[in-house]
Amino acid sequence: MTGPLVRPAVPADYPAVARLTVAAYEADGQLKGENGYADVLADVAGRAAHGEVLVAADPATGQLLGSVTFVLPGSPYAELCGPGEAEFRMLAVDPAAQGRGTGAALVEACVARATELGCTALVICVRDGxxxxxxxxxxxxxxxxxxxxxxxxxPDVHLLALRRPLTP
Known part of the structure; x- marks a missing residue:
């Protein structure tokens, strides 16, 4: 089997991206006690207006398997990236599709996009635990x-920063 096809999301994808993102965060236990974060995750149009939403799809069926939001400094979704850096957020893989290389394909797409833009580093934050x-x-x-x-x-949401230097 070939890996997932990663491409920019289109508006017709947004409902499926919203569902799979919320499902993935719920499955990981990341929405316990979170007031309103599921709504932020589900606002795919808002993310797309301030960054690039990428999706990973099964090449045979077109079914969406995962998504990620790629942003640059100045985006309201940028939490860590500084000048010359890029960041990705809200990486999510449908719980039913985990273990197929979807997460890796999305990370690789973000690295490629940041490198293409001449960024010096790519950053992400992940929840402690x-x-x-x-x-x-x-x-x-x-x-x-x-x-x-x-x-x-x-309170009780501790985010750990990760960084990868890039060679433009």
């Missing part, structure tokens, strides 16, 4: 912890 498989995915793709960028947007 997130499944080890997510941390392993990012380490495998060259991301390392950057504690000076860690932050806590809400």
């Amino acid at each position: 997130l499944a080890e498989s997510a941390h392993h995915l990012y380490r495998r793709h060259g991301f390392t912890r950057t504690p000076r960028l860690d932050w806590t947007p809400l």
Whole structure:
């Protein structure tokens, strides 16, 4: 089987992206006690207006398997990236499609996009306590912890920064 096809999301994809993103975050336990974050995740049109929403689709069926939001500094969705850097957020893989390389394909697409734009680094923050498989995915793709960028947007929500230097 070939890997998922990663492409820019189109408005017709937004309802499916919203569903799979919320489902993935719920499955990982990331929405417990979160007031309103599911609504932020489901606002795919808002994300697309301020960044690039990419989707991973099964090449045989076209079924959406995952998505990610890629942003640059100045976007309201940018939390960590500084000048010359890029960031990705809200990487989500449909719980029914995990283990097929979808997350890796989305990370690789973000690295390629940041490199194409001449960025010097790509950053992401992950919730402390997130499944080890997510941390392993990012380490495998060259991301390392950057504690000076860690932050806590809400009580009991601790976000750990990861960074990958890029060669434009």
